[in-house]
Amino acid sequence: MESSLLCAGKEITRLYNQYVNMVYQICFLYLKNKEDTEDAVQITFIQLLKQDRLFQNEEHVKAWLIRTASNICKNQVKHWWKRNETIDVLHEIGVEDQQDCTLEILLKLPEKYKTVIYMYYYMGYTTEEIAQILKQKHTTIRSLLSRGRERLKIMIGGELS
Amino acid sequence: MKERIKKSCDQILPTEQQKKKMFEIIVNKKKKRGFQKRWIIGSFATVAVIFIFISLQPKEAVPKFSIARMRIETIEYKGKCYEYVGFHNGKNLKRTNDQIMGGIVYQIKGQNSAIVIVKNGEYQHYQKCRGE
Structure with a gap:
């Protein structure tokens, strides 16, 4: 992958479709509810859009997404109001x-x-x-x-x- | 363990509807991102309006009212600025025919830089503003 992956809208759509499940799963493991997970997924992909760096290959993008998603979630979990939150997780995901x-x-x-x-x-x-x-x-x-x-x-x- | 974890994680998947919704939000946020042209134009317009407003302000000295002292701090008399210094004892005053804000203007004998305004029995001492 020579040039930036983010130069074309099609590329973004492809990356989203390819990795949304993975990012969603990582975020859900941390945040344990749909709404926060959706927010975290959105933030992750928006950060990907903001990236000016060149990704060397597909694995590089994947690794970046994993790291960014988990960092975003860790930051969200740190919030005091998140710490004592108890949610019926299984009900959340149906x-x-x-x-x-x-x-x-x-x-x-x-x-x-x-x-x-x-x-x-x-x-x-x-x-x-x-x-x-x-x-x-x-x-x-x-x-x-x-x-x-x-x-x-x-x-x-x-x-x- | 691997199988059970895999099976568990497979239960955490976004629905097609969720995916669509998230993607729309991502794309919309991307469009709104950054310092847009309209913001630059808007900022310039705001600055220009403020500048025009300031420059069109009347140049006559507007009396300043101090809430702390309950007094008008500066007044204009015969085209010159006077600032409030305190109460006067009422001695050595020479009445003029002028009135400011409903008070009679007195001049202090031997002093050209000060006036006293007598209003409601109060002698308010004003001196020429510094720099005048």
Whole structure:
């Protein structure tokens, strides 16, 4: 991708259609409700539109979106009025089958573990790739993943293997 | 674990309607972004109007009223500016035929730079504004 991805309106539409689900999922894991998630997704893509930098390739855009979305969400979560907010998450996303509690537990995890777990298990990135994308040390990512996994296991009651 | 997490995350997806709505907002915000031409024109127009308004203000000295002292601070008498300095004891005054704001103007004997305005039994002492 030689030139800026953002030079054409078509490119923006394509990027939006391609990555909106991913950005939405990341934001929802942090914010746990539709309205805030929609806002965060919008802010992320507006920031992408504002970008003047040249993206080297598709992976670069994807990594930028992941990092930006999680940073935006972290900032939103920091607000004092967000901290004590309790929302019926499953009702929010219209999940009727409440037998599988993995999602609820995943959402209850501390913020720092969520992106790493999502990227490792859902998107299939390796820990090295996650470290590169999130601009953190490889060892940090490995420990976050390991601790997050442990927490998940404890919260689910050891039934995950 | 991988399967369960995947399955869980698959439940978090925006509907087509949501996607459409978000995209419309993003595009609209993009259009409105930045310092638009109309803002530049608007700013210039506002500055111009303010400038015209200031320059068209009457040049005669307008009496300034001090709320703190409940007195008119500056007045104009015979084309010159006088500022309020306080009460006068009423001695050595020479009456003139002039009136300002319903008060009779007195001149202080031996002083050309001051006047006293007598209104409602009060002797208000004014001196020429500094720089006059």
